[in-house]
Amino acid sequence: MRKKGKIIITAGCIFCFLCICYIGVSLYFYRVFYPNTFINGMDVSGQDPSEVRKLMEESLKDYEITVVSVDGEEVIQGSAFDFEYEYTSVEELKKEEQGWQWPLKMFRKTDYQVSPDAKWNQAKLDEKVNQLLCMTQEMTAPKDASLTINEDGFHLTEEVVGNTVKKDKVEEAVTKAVTSGETKLILDEEGCYEKPQVTVNSPEIQDQLKKVDELCNAEVVYDFHGNEEKIGKDQIRKWVRKDDNGELYVSWEAAYDYLDSLADKYDTVNSYRTFQSSRGYEITLEPGSYGWGTDVSEETDLLIDDIKNHRVTSRQPAYYMTPYDYLDPNSPDDIGFTYIEIDLSGQYLWYYKDGSLFLSTPITSGTMSTGHGTPAGVYYIHNRLQNTILVGDDYRQPVDFWMQVVGGVGIHDSKWRYNYGGTEYLNNGSHGCINTPYDAVKSLFWNVEVGTPVIMYY
Structure with missing residues (x-):
């Protein structure tokens, strides 16, 4: 009996010791978080809730919110409206953990997510919001798209989005964002702008466009x-x-x-047109x-x-009208490499064929003093005739070779003329035609095609 009593006493002592240890540990974990406990990703194992709250609030001390408008970004510092965070829920988490459950939670990972409670001076926040550029600048009002069709034609005017903000909506959106702890607010996404009622994608515009298209x-x-x-x-x-x-x-x-x-x-x-003359300089040709x-x-x-x-x-x-039928496709212009060039001031003619000089000769053109001067410009050979008669108001003149250039003006032989070039054309020229020595005009006649460009300039 005596031995049995000792065992009972010993067991009672052990039980009392264990109870005391359990109670002690329970009291400890009523004050600190269990091992393997995380709040918002931060390890708070064995830490006092007040210290955890202080650390978490310290991490959010420099709060600011960026307000994004259609014209740019502006930042409002939390310190400007006495903003601060409070993690009061941290203490509540610890109370809910109940220290007596430590045997069950000692070796189990626990991850909490908590949101801070924010407080600020609303009057100061409103003041800062109303000082934003998007609230104070001159604003462009939105304008509806329109489609009109009248005697002046088709007119589709796209909508103007503008940048007119709804000031009450901006204040509301900023307050909501601050309340949620947001650090960036895009005003357009929050419906803070006045919008056009009709856009180019509106049914009334699209229906008209469909009929037009x-x-x-x-x-x-x-x-x-x-x-x-x-x-x-x-x-x-x-x-x-x-x-x-x-x-x-x-x-x-x-x-x-x-x-x-x-x-x-x-x-x-x-x-x-511009043209590189046979004289070696660039000139501007008349139409x-x-x-x-x-x-x-x-x-x-x-x-x-x-x-x-x-x-x-x-x-x-x-x-x-199209250029010469035989125009070289490699030509940089529509005159090409085969053409007749006539310098009316210098009274001289050149004929180039495929880029090479075929013949050159002095000529006599229309008489300047009587108003029969040969017209300058870029023309072409209209036709070629042999043994024809040139008829004017006061003359009928047979010629052997005739190449019409423009109107009644052409290139032809002139057996009655003995002097060519010089100043003959000023007072003793033709009625406008290009008088050409017989051998030269004959050679030209048999080697030139209808359509060949004729360039004449003073």
Whole structure:
């Protein structure tokens, strides 16, 4: 019996010791976090909640929020509106852990996520918000998109977004962001701007565009002697008009005006040119009848037909005049390497064939003193005739070789003339033609083609 009593006493002592240890450890863990405990990713094992709270609040001491407007970014410092964080929930977490559960939680990882409680001076925050540039600058109001079609054509005006802010909305959005601890606020995403009610994507605009585009599905790519010009939907839209009944159509006149502008850009007929003369210097040539000449009226008819039939095609425009048929494709211009050059001031003619001088000769041109001066410009050989009669108001003159250049002016032989070149043309020249020595004009006649450029200048 005595031995049994000792065992009971010993067991009781051990139990009391264990109870005391359990209670002691429990009391310890009522004050600190269990091992393997993390808050917002930070290891807080064995740490007092007040110390943890202090560390967490210290990490967020320099809070600031960046406000992003359509005009840029601005930063509001937390210190400017007495902002500070409080992690009061850290103490609540510790209370919920209950220290007596330490045997169960000693070896188990626990990861908490807590949000801070923020406090600030709202009046100071509102003041800072209202000092932002986006709130104080001159603002551009939004403007609706519009589509009009009238006698002046098709006009699509895109919407203007502007930068007019809703000031109450900005204040509200900033306060909400600060409350959530956000460090960046994009005003446009928060609906802080006045917006146009009608945009180019609005149904009322798209419905009208669909009707217009049903007329504009053609595409014509022009080859203006090596220069590409594309006419597609965007260009054809500009030619759409409404008739008196409100029906849409593509204006012939508008298409003509556009093609006429392309002709002005690329045509060389009746245009000035630069030219390297046989005298060795560059000159500017007067306009003439030779070169590229677009038949704008005919081409407009063709283009309107393409548009009506929604064709997609490539071609050269219709021309009423094209350069020399035998123009070398390697030529840098439409005069090429085969041409007749006549210096009317120097009274001299050169004929170049395939880049080489074929013949040169003095000539006598139209009489300047009587108003019959030979016209300067870039022309071409219209025709070649043998044994013909030149007829004027006061003359009938047979010639053996005739090459018409422009109107009644041509290159021909003149057996009655003995002197060429010099100043003969000033008072004793022709009625405008190029009088040429017989052997020279004969050689020229048999070696020149109809269409050959003729360059005449003073």
